Amino acid sequence: MSEAFNALKERDLHSICNTYARYPLAISKAQGVHLYDSEGKEYVDLLAGIAVSNLGHANQEILQALVEQWNTVDHVSNLFHQEWQIELAEQLLGTCDADKVFFCNSGAEANEAALKLARRYMHTVAGRDAHEIITLDGSFHGRTLATLTATGQAKVKEGFDPLPEGFKTVPFMDMDALRDAISDKTAAIMVELIQGERGVRPLSQGYVDELVALCKEKQILLIVDEVQTGLGRTGKYWAHQHYGITPDIFTTAKPLANGLPMGAMFAREDIAKAFSFGSHGTTFGGGPIVCAVAKKVLEIMERDQICEHAAKTGEYALSLFADIQKRHPEKVAEVRGLGLIMAVELSFPGQEIWEKLLEAGFICNLTQGNILRLLPPLIIDKTELERFAKELEALLA
Ligand SMILES: Cc1ncc(COP(=O)(O)O)c(C=O)c1O
DSSP states (O other), X not given: OOHHHHHHHHHHHHHXXXXXXXXXXXXXXXXXXXXXXXXOOEEEESSHHHHTOTTOBSOHHHHHHHHHHHHXXXXXOTTSOOHHHHHXXXXXXXXXXXXXXXXXXXXHHHHHHHHHHHHHIIIIIIOOOOOXXXXXXXXXXXXXXXXXXXXXXXXXXXXXXXXXXXXXXXXXXXXXXXXXHOOTTEEEEEEOSEETTTTSEEOOHHHHHHHHHHHHHHTOEEXXXXXXXXXXXXXXXXXXXXXXXXXXXXXXXXXXXXXXXOEEEEEOHHHHTTOOTTSSOOSSTTOHHHHHHHHXXXXXXXXXXXXXXXXXXXXXXXXXXXXXXXXXXXXXXXXXXXXXXXXXXXXXXXXXXXXXXXXXXXXXXXXXXXXXXXXXXXXXXXXXXXXXXXXXHHHXX
């Protein structure tokens, strides 16, 4: 580490709440699918700011949309009708089967909105005294008190007691346990169709089909958290479209405005109507700047067929990783993914491999201690992924 980097790290430790174990790196420039550290070293970005910068960094079309909007109307609040927000809502609703959208500023806020809407729907529309939310082990839904309570990981809850009431977590993909957990107090079941933080673990089609049927039978809402999987990451606009299902409520956030903070919650009309004037809100959510940027993101996604590109590129990358697994079955336990949310699960602790990949100029995420999680910008091309696969195999060998 250089002296300059160490000095920066010291200042970071002194001035910022220490909630992140940071990578040994400070990024000083980001361009396309590349990041550059303070010494000018280039890295291939296989993380995209944790599934955020889907159209790469420093996209000039997006910058232009942002500047134009800034010079037209920058911020006025949700007290006004805002045409950019309405246009974006219409365009997003055109990509899915939902009827209404609520814009906010992050994934946790989108999930918080979903949880509030589910409870309010039960209380004010369905007329049922049902408030419980069931989630799955291993899930991640956010860091607010409600969403960390919903999250199926003990470590995010430590030290925050007392947690809000009315949440239950059941074992991953255990249908009997889920059935047992349901009562007349259950309002909703919330799931990620592919658990991202847990290391890209998909729910099986069979489980999801049963889940949908169960929700229907018991008149429980199904909330799908697409904060990480949404907007093209899996090769379709929404991961739930791979499963052929229509959630009652779903959420997204990360890539909506390609790096500006934005979240959204989608719902069917009969559920959305449980929100009325004043029942929920946000000062910044759906503001002109983020909406203009998100509109540009959607325009580019359509024009450049980004979903199709992500599907093809992801399939190709997964085939490369599967080949590595075949050649090194004792070192690679599993390869998983859909589109460009991918994981290479190692059979041994992965810290050293991760560090060597970083040294070789590849930034990815190590999760659960042995899973290399890859969430590259959706515009990445095959050559960068081939280079990564080659390096990974060399390190494994
Ligand atoms: C599936 C999922 N839900 C919710 C969140 C929380 O989103 P945010 O960090 O924007 O609040 C995340 C963040 O990683 C996520 O992956």
